[in-house]
Amino acid sequence: xxxxxxxxxDASLRERNTFGVAARAPWLVSVDNAADLxxxxxxxxxxxxxxxxxxxxxxxxxxxxxxxxxxxxxGRDVRVLEQDGDRAILRADAGVQWHGLVMxxxxxxxxxxxxxxxxxxxxGACPIQNIGAYGVEVxxxxxxxxxxxxxxxxWHRFDNAACAFAYxxxxxxxxxxxxxxxxxxxxxxxxxxxxxxxxxxxxELAAMGVDAPSAQNVAEAVIxxxxxKLPDPAVLGNAGSFFKNPIVPATxxxxxxxxxxxxxVFRGADADTRKLSAAWLIDACGWKGHRDGGAGVSAAHALVxxxxxxxxxxxLLDLARRIADSVRARxxxxxxxxxxxxxxxx
Numbered sequence: 459x460x461x462x463x464x465x466x467x468d469a470s471l472r473e474r475n476t477f478g479v480a481a482r483a484p485w486l487v488s489v490d491n492a493a494d495l496x497x498x499x500x501x502x503x504x505x506x507x508x509x510x511x512x513x514x515x516x517x518x519x520x521x522x523x524x525x526x527x528x529x530x531x532x533g534r535d536v537r538v539l540e541q542d543g544d545r546a547i548l549r550a551d552a553g554v555q556w557h558g559l560v561m562x563x564x565x566x567x568x569x570x571x572x573x574x575x576x577x578x579x580x581x582g583a584c585p586i587q588n589i590g591a592y593g594v595e596v597x598x599x600x601x602x603x604x605x606x607x608x609x610x611x612x613w614h615r616f617d618n619a620a621c622a623f624a625y626x627x628x629x630x631x632x633x634x635x636x637x638x639x640x641x642x643x644x645x646x647x648x649x650x651x652x653x654x655x656x657x658x659x660x661x662e663l664a665a666m667g668v669d670a671p672s673a674q675n676v677a678e679a680v681i682x683x684x685x686x687k688l689p690d691p692a693v694l695g696n697a698g699s700f701f702k703n704p705i706v707p708a709t710x711x712x713x714x715x716x717x718x719x720x721x722x723v724f725r726g727a728d729a730d731t732r733k734l735s736a737a738w739l740i741d742a743c744g745w746k747g748h749r750d751g752g753a754g755v756s757a758a759h760a761l762v763x764x765x766x767x768x769x770x771x772x773x774l775l776d777l778a779r780r781i782a783d784s785v786r787a788r789x790x791x792x793x794x795x796x797x798x799x800x801x802x803x804x
Contacts, residue, residue: 478695481520492640513583522801552582568646569673593656597623695765
């Protein structure tokens with residue numbers, strides 16, 4: 459057997475999802491080198507197909523056990539592919555931890571990813587839902603995505619446009635089992651173009667006594683804000699923001715504002731749409747800090763569902779559904795989950 463391919467039978471997935479819920483896979487196949495994927499997919503557990511490709515487990519909810527083998531890519535190589543004056547292309551294997559990559563890129567002198575610091579997960583998972591925070595989306599810096607297509611046995615390299623990025627969406631999320639992302643290339647710069655006007659970053663920098671911030675300073679500010687607002691998955695199981703901010707027609711947003719003047723409203727992708735704050739809608743329905751046994755909502759942030767201990771994925775899913783139903787009943791707005799739900803339908 460190739461030493462870069464490891465196969466475990468009847469594997470626990472509790473430590474491989476940030477909610478910390480119990481789940482088991484009949485087979486867990488770990489591959490260190492993406493070049494060995496074709497060989498790994500010929501291994502007995504994978505010949506009948508792959509149930510799930512697992513990254514850091516920070517953007518999924520196990521509402522049941524996966525129905526087949528689970529694959530994880532564990533390669534963690536990071537290297538500079540090219541550098542031309544101010545611009546550089548940084549390539550990261552899919553298994554690289556995201557926050558570590560952000561901090562490594564800053565240490566190398568490359569700016570761009572600083573607003574995305576402290577997001578849990580892996581580099582390979584970041585393009586799938588086009589992760590975003592504090593006014594930045596990762597699509598702004600993705601140069602290309604490398605992937606393997608098991609059905610055809612073909613390798614692909616998708617440039618930014620081919621990834622079909624949208625708000626918390628991509629071609630990879632639309633076809634979740636078609637491609638295995640093996641590496642991501644990022645286009646970064648030595649000259650920062652800092653985004654400071656979102657969610658208290660400017661205020662945090664001022665509190666830090668920073669007048670002329672660097673990209674490193676911005677990352678430190680984001681880390682401080684996230685650490686206060688979002689629970690550490692290592693301490694309290696969660697998957698970060700559970701719901702996407704809903705996009706609604708501008709006319710609907712205006713009608714809601716007439717009844718709820720304090721409701722935050724942001725411009726959508728075009729002049730005819732608006733983005734609402736899912737956190738505000740959920741909080742207005744009284745869910746912040748709510749708890750049903752082990753399943754609950756963070757007392758610090760209404761978007762974050764938490765596992766206080768012993769909650770099942772189905773219990774968390776039931777809570778999420780009740781939250782969404784209450785928002786729909788009060789505001790006429792549908793909110794949808796960000797994480798992938800395994801073992802059940804939304």
